[in-house]
Amino acid sequence: MSAHRIYMVAAEASGDVLAREVVEEIRKKAPAVHISGIGGDELASAGIISPIDVSPLSVLGFFEGIKAYGDVVKLADAAADAIIADRPDVVVLVDSWGFMLRVAQRVRLRDPSIRLVKLVGPQVWATRPGRAKTLASVVDHLLCIHDMEVPFYEPYNLATTVIGNPAISRHVEGDGARFRRLNALSETERMVLVLPGSRSSEIKRVAPALVEASHILYKRDPSLRVVFAPAKNVAEQFSQAFPGLQDWALVTSQAADRYDAMAAADLALACSGTVTTELAMQGTPMIVAYQTGWITWALARGLLYKREHITLLNIVSDDQEIVPEFVQTRQKPSLIADKAWAWLSDPSALPQQKVDQSIALDRMREGDRDAAEIAASVVLEEAAKHAAGLIAS
Template identity: 70%
Template sequence: MTAPRLYFVAAEASGDLLAREVIEAVRARQPGAHISGIGGAEMASLGIESPLDIAPLSVLGLLEGLKAYGTVVKLADIAADAIVADAPDAVILVDSWGFMLRVAQRVRARAPHIKLVKLIGPQVWATRPGRAKTLAATVDHLLCMHEIEAPFYEPYGLKTTVIGNPALSRHQWGNGESFRITHGIPANAQVVLVLPGSRSSEIKRVAPALVEAARILKDSDPDRTIIMAPAASVAAQFAEAFPDVAEWATVSTNPAERYDAMAAADLSLACSGTVTSELAMQGTPMIVAYKTGWVTWSLARGLLYKKRHITLLNIVSDDQEIVPEFVQTQQKPELIAARALQWLTDPDALADQRAEQQIALSRMKEGDRDAAEIAAEVILEEAGA
């Protein structure tokens, strides 16, 4: 049997990380597999050279998406050309609904024999269930995170496999003590970790409130240590937007320190996203902020989004606020800082929050196998390996 040829496509930092994990699982099963792809630093660390820069694809919101539409279409064409030229047995499209849909449609039109696997589906259980029909008409197999997703695709006959939440399969527990020693942070110092996002739009819309809230916390106690940890994909943009932050905070942009920083923190101020599950896995209490364009927000709240909360830990907790959310008009530095100070001055409150988050995590688990391992098995089957 010839070695399978696979092509992975990731358009954002979280997808790039998941792609790397799945590729490693594929190689563990099939060391001779030929793997090419489009991605970022995570895939590059495995020696996979991307034929295009994914940075322009990190858009957020309706208006931002419309403005970037021409770029998205152009890059989808380039991606499809690269995929067809590589002649893979299967293409794995990771997250990023809008871009991946366009890539899938183009590959299907040009080379219908290539298997298309969508790794992580759109949140049809929370918004726009009609996307289930669109996806079913475009790809051959969906690898989704939760059991609640599968019923949406059953009427359309799309093969669906639940892999669980990838963040819960990441067993790399952080070493908080090592992080503190490396950065000269006293063992008894209180540490606040700021995770301002991985998209350009998040650095513009969410980071300012989180940075200012952290500044308030620092001013209230100069001995408190603030860690700023923007994703590597937006590190340069963050440094340009906040040139003075290094004067009063420690800036960490090293992906290898990601979990160590989480484990070292007493509390995190985070942009909503995959990182919230990762923080919970490290046992780090958190406060979440989020802001998008008003047109996008109005449409989402009025027509599309069906849940009261946006953080997955809250949604799985019967849509109750386990993790405090400061969204849109509530995303104000003084409000975020006030809640943070309540916890930072009350050890029992922090302990209660850790316990609440662990209960929410237990509701998100789908089994004992790693998500990447399940995904790798299905992908190789689709590729005929």
């Protein structure tokens, strides 16, 4: 019997990381398996070279998505062509709801025998619970992050496995002392880490407020060390948008420094996203900012989003603000800087924030197995089902 054939599809930076982690776990369990895929640098580092460029999918928000709709359709068509040509047993569609839905629909139409697995589901618990029915109609198995997602899919008989939060599973203890030593920061110097986002739209909409807020802090206390760590995929865009930062701050986009920088920081100013969980894992107090297009925001607040907060640490804390959020109209540099300055000026504030975040983090944990390892097991099971179906037929 020939080895199973698996096809990974990842469209954005965070999904690319998770896809690579699952690939590594699959290879541990089944070294002979054949894996192809569509993705970015992370999958490429695992030897999986993408036949198409998915970088145009780095959009954010409903209105921005509409403007990129032509790209989404063309790439979904190209992805389906590549998948059908590869003839896999199972396709794993990682995150990126709109794009992956279109890919799933096209693959299902052209070859219904291929098993389709969605890795990370849409946030049905926060917006659009109707997406559960839509997803159940086009995929065979959902790998979701939280127990609270499962009941949404039960009425539609979609096989669902909870894998836990990948950011928690991939935790690497950062070496703060190493980061400080390599960057000539003493143990006593206070450091503010700025994480401006991983998407092009975040660099445009969120980064300016975080840059200005951190500069306000620096002007109040020039001894404060400010470090910017944009994601690698937007590092060039960030440097072009904000020239001259090296005059008063350190800028690094080295992936190897990421967790060390988090561990070294006294406080982080961050764009909302997976990075907030990563910061909490390093015990780093944080303040979160976020802004999207106004049409997107109006639709979300008026029709779609059912929670008061957007940061997962806050949502799992009964929708209470454990982590301060400065979102949309409140994303003002002065407000962010004032909150940060208050924390930096109060000896008890940052230690208490670490405690609060740790309590919230404990509520996000799901068992002892790594998310990628659980996902890999399910993917291999689905591949075996496809092979068994072919034999039976």
